[in-house]
Amino acid sequence: MVTTGTNATARYQDIYLWKPGYTAPENLTHWADFDSQNPRINNLGEVVWNAVDVNANPQIYLAHADDMRNYRDLSQNTVGDDYSSPDLNDNGQVVWMHHNGSNWNIEMWSQSTGVVALTDNTGNAASTFPAINNLGWVAYEQSILFRKYDVHLFANGQVIPLTDNTDPTRSFRIALNDRGELVWVTREDIGGVRYWSVILAQPVPEPATGAVLLGGLGLLMLLKRKRSEM
Template sequence: MKKLFCAALITASFASAAQAEVYNFSYTFGGNGLVIDGSMNGDLHGDLLDNISDVKVNFNGHAFTGTLYQAAWNEQTSNWDNSLGAVVSTDAAKNNFLFVDTKDPTRFSNNYFYFTNNNSIGSEVFAVSYSRGDIGWDNPANPHGNWTLTAAPVPEPAEGAMLLAGLGLMGVLARRRRQA
């Protein structure tokens, strides 16, 4: 009985460890109404998303395939730089990111999505899926505020682990009463 109780406590404590939250994003292009959306994991600090990982992008209803790499526009080199982390914000005016399916961000590839605000390019959003023939471009970025970044509703893993531990404990107690 003590072993089962200890195992339940250990499971619950590991399940409650801090995890990155999932965020959904969406942008609607002003010129053609195409939509690029998706999700990513990260930690929101103020209006900036840190520790971005597991980026998934859909363009015009079709998922980008393969691993997506991230980069940011480097003002000094006037080029994309994958040594800089992507800057994603709830405030569209702070975005500076590229999600692309190649490790070399300076090369256009099959799937490419960027949103940047800087002195070189200005405020610009561009997405392309060459295999599907979908292209969206807003320069400047859509002024109607069509960028959204919101936390996805995800159940807490700790709640599920505690529920399972409680049900297991109730089962043990019920079994023990039947044997007595």
């Protein structure tokens, strides 16, 4: 497990690692003179995180938990763009959100391809908070004017909208597993009452072959509770 904490001496945010057998969390970035945020760790012990470097440029860094000083700068940002919220899988693929001064987009990095843009937003569109599984599928929030929030899935080279909400309904906080199942939270405001739902989306197999049919998804509401609007 990795998390962040504040270095009381230098007042930087650091990344901490805990695993069975530890009596206390280990500070992995105590040597770094920058704030570290949003760490993720995979099953190989690789850690990805975003930080602001000494030149005030947000970056995406990748390293192994056993050798954090030997990190790689994946974003190579020198122009002040914003990079945040990375995620990684066990196959050497890393995704993050990148603001180029106009729009938020999702990008993916791997050793073989380098940085590749998965979205190309214009106008008021934004793609944010990606999550990636070991199939290489990437789920993320897609919004218009940061109001109409939908769930989109990038899989097998295609972008697949999984929701088509009408404002003020919003879907966000997405997670996915290696079976191709996704979960997210949907918020609806109906008659002055705010409803929160946890949604599970499962791929629907084709009758003949049992293959995954990405065009159709069965939606199962697992949990629903309502909260009066503040």
